[in-house]
Amino acid sequence: MHPVLRTVLQRLGLGILTLLAVSVIIFSALAMLPGGYAQNILGQGATPETVAAFNKELGLDRSAVVRYFEWIGNVLQGDFGYSYSGLSGTIKRSVSAIIAPRLYNTFFLAVMAASIAVPLSLFLGVMAALYRNSWFDRIVNSVTLTTIAMPEFFIAYVLMFFLAVKLRWFFPLSTVSADTPFFEHLFRALLPALTMTLVIIAHMMRMTRAAIINLLASPYIEMAQLKGVSKSQVIVHHALPNAWAPIAVVIAFSLAYLVVGVVVVEVVFVYPGIGQMMVDAVSSRDMPVVQACALVFAATYILLNLLADIVSIITNPRLLHPK
Amino acid sequence: MNTVSAPLRNIKARRTAYQSVVRTLKTAPISAWFGMIVILFYAICAIFAPLIAPYGQAEVIGKAYELSSARSWLGTDQIGRDLLSRMIYGARNTIGIALLTTSFSFVLGGSLGVLAALKRGWLDQGISRVVDAFLAIPVLIFALMLLAVAGRSITNLILILALLDSTRVFRLSRAVALNVVVMDFVESARLRGEGMRWIVFKEIVPNILPPLITEFGLRFCFVFLTISALSFLGVGIQPPTADWGSMVAENKSLITFGRAAPLYPAAAIALLTVAVNFVVDWFLQKTGGLPDDI
Numbered sequence: 001m002h003p004v005l006r007t008v009l010q011r012l013g014l015g016i017l018t019l020l021a022v023s024v025i026i027f028s029a030l031a032m033l034p035g036g037y038a039q040n041i042l043g044q045g046a047t048p049e050t051v052a053a054f055n056k057e058l059g060l061d062r063s064a065v066v067r068y069f070e071w072i073g074n075v076l077q078g079d080f081g082y083s084y085s086g087l088s089g090t091i092k093r094s095v096s097a098i099i100a101p102r103l104y105n106t107f108f109l110a111v112m113a114a115s116i117a118v119p120l121s122l123f124l125g126v127m128a129a130l131y132r133n134s135w136f137d138r139i140v141n142s143v144t145l146t147t148i149a150m151p152e153f154f155i156a157y158v159l160m161f162f163l164a165v166k167l168r169w170f171f172p173l174s175t176v177s178a179d180t181p182f183f184e185h186l187f188r189a190l191l192p193a194l195t196m197t198l199v200i201i202a203h204m205m206r207m208t209r210a211a212i213i214n215l216l217a218s219p220y221i222e223m224a225q226l227k228g229v230s231k232s233q234v235i236v237h238h239a240l241p242n243a244w245a246p247i248a249v250v251i252a253f254s255l256a257y258l259v260v261g262v263v264v265v266e267v268v269f270v271y272p273g274i275g276q277m278m279v280d281a282v283s284s285r286d287m288p289v290v291q292a293c294a295l296v297f298a299a300t301y302i303l304l305n306l307l308a309d310i311v312s313i314i315t316n317p318r319l320l321h322p323k
Numbered sequence: 324m325n326t327v328s329a330p331l332r333n334i335k336a337r338r339t340a341y342q343s344v345v346r347t348l349k350t351a352p353i354s355a356w357f358g359m360i361v362i363l364f365y366a367i368c369a370i371f372a373p374l375i376a377p378y379g380q381a382e383v384i385g386k387a388y389e390l391s392s393a394r395s396w397l398g399t400d401q402i403g404r405d406l407l408s409r410m411i412y413g414a415r416n417t418i419g420i421a422l423l424t425t426s427f428s429f430v431l432g433g434s435l436g437v438l439a440a441l442k443r444g445w446l447d448q449g450i451s452r453v454v455d456a457f458l459a460i461p462v463l464i465f466a467l468m469l470l471a472v473a474g475r476s477i478t479n480l481i482l483i484l485a486l487l488d489s490t491r492v493f494r495l496s497r498a499v500a501l502n503v504v505v506m507d508f509v510e511s512a513r514l515r516g517e518g519m520r521w522i523v524f525k526e527i528v529p530n531i532l533p534p535l536i537t538e539f540g541l542r543f544c545f546v547f548l549t550i551s552a553l554s555f556l557g558v559g560i561q562p563p564t565a566d567w568g569s570m571v572a573e574n575k576s577l578i579t580f581g582r583a584a585p586l587y588p589a590a591a592i593a594l595l596t597v598a599v600n601f602v603v604d605w606f607l608q609k610t611g612g613l614p615d616d617i
Contacts, residue, residue: 014559018455021455022460025460029469029471029472033472146597148499148600149596149599151543151593152552153571157578157586158586158589160578172578173579256461259461259464260463263467263556265556278464279467281471282467286475287471290468294467
């Protein structure tokens, strides 16, 4: 078998195993609920009979293994079960139906942030690496070192305070609904997207800079320069093939970082995404929704990392041309 | 002749601990100095909070959302408590809880890491695989889920974050301990018949301490930011305890009226993490960086 294919398959297998392990962890969270799930929904005053009846209706009286496989099977078909809220769990809602529009909004925001942040930080990172130790490099470096250490909500509120409240360029809150027109949605999501851009650009730019500097220091680049290859040729023909892997890692890393940052940013701007929904569900201890959100976030995180690994495997020149 | 040159050669031994600290501090760059002064300032605020703060952390002194005045420099919050006093008490609560969590995480992760490196075999394999699964879920998401399960309380918050963060500490301490375990001096201590405790505390720990101290600074920043984020989201430190993250959330409606009140606690958080990062950066340069294989 071709070494690239073998490595890719190995990595895929590992990724699927990780996903399974994570789903087991998330599933068992429900089982660890003190007092049991039924007691939580029905309240302290529930009689043992009502608890037993509730458990029977949900199938919670069966063994955990059976329930896990049923749950994961349903999840793979896009069914996250039902959320019970209200007094004694009288309001029954399909989790998938609540999550779907939220997921779209979050996806919208993440794509917006990524499409601003990725090109910008790659450009800044490469420039900082090429013009190393120049004033440009120094300024960019100290600014990113500072923003890297700041909490997301600080950056969010500073932007909101100056750009939306003082200058009135944007809406301070990003309330959108299903019937918001596309361009208005775009405009309303711009401030949260800018916040997330600022949060991830620092990481991405620094990692790109480090990767490129590392690469340019390797002997074969020096060899190319010494034999008189032009600067652009060195970068396009010699440096770039080896740079795809670190760049892919950088992009996936920051997109995975977006997954976490989105929770806080959505709450700050009251943007109706899945992060805000998870926080609300945690406050009301609505476990099926918490599980569904956690699974969506974790799966995205794992898949992004998996994707980065696979890109770096298939673009690795050493694996592509085996001796 | 010999009597003169001998003490000259042995120049390092003549310095007392105080002198070498002063010498090291003199070489510190401005950013590190800035970081250390900020950390010292926060530490003083945290330790002497009841003496410095003009009012108590839960004391209502006036109407809600008062503007800053001579009586209350930063104004009051949503139920009329003094913002400045709550900021000062917040230093104590937020930093204290973050320090406690990081210490727990280091005790747990560090001892498991050293143990795994020493014992190897199934124990190492077992812990490492569990840690791998834990590392696959972002900390904030995992913490949110576990807080929903366990319920919101400061004890739960500390335990959950310490557990989640210890997986990162485990990775690092295992990696650096693995490099030390194979050294000759550990082998000779074993052959000498030294016990497990001696090998761990006299041979391994002193050698893995520098990277772990640096990591402590970075993990503290991470834990501190995560606790602030969770408190901001309303599932971390609960009122009436003064805490910077929840203070931002409590006063956030002021921002739409053009008042900067929620920015103060958020800036306090940002300033501390930036300061710690500057000091850690200097430390990294002095000790030659973290090992690559973590």
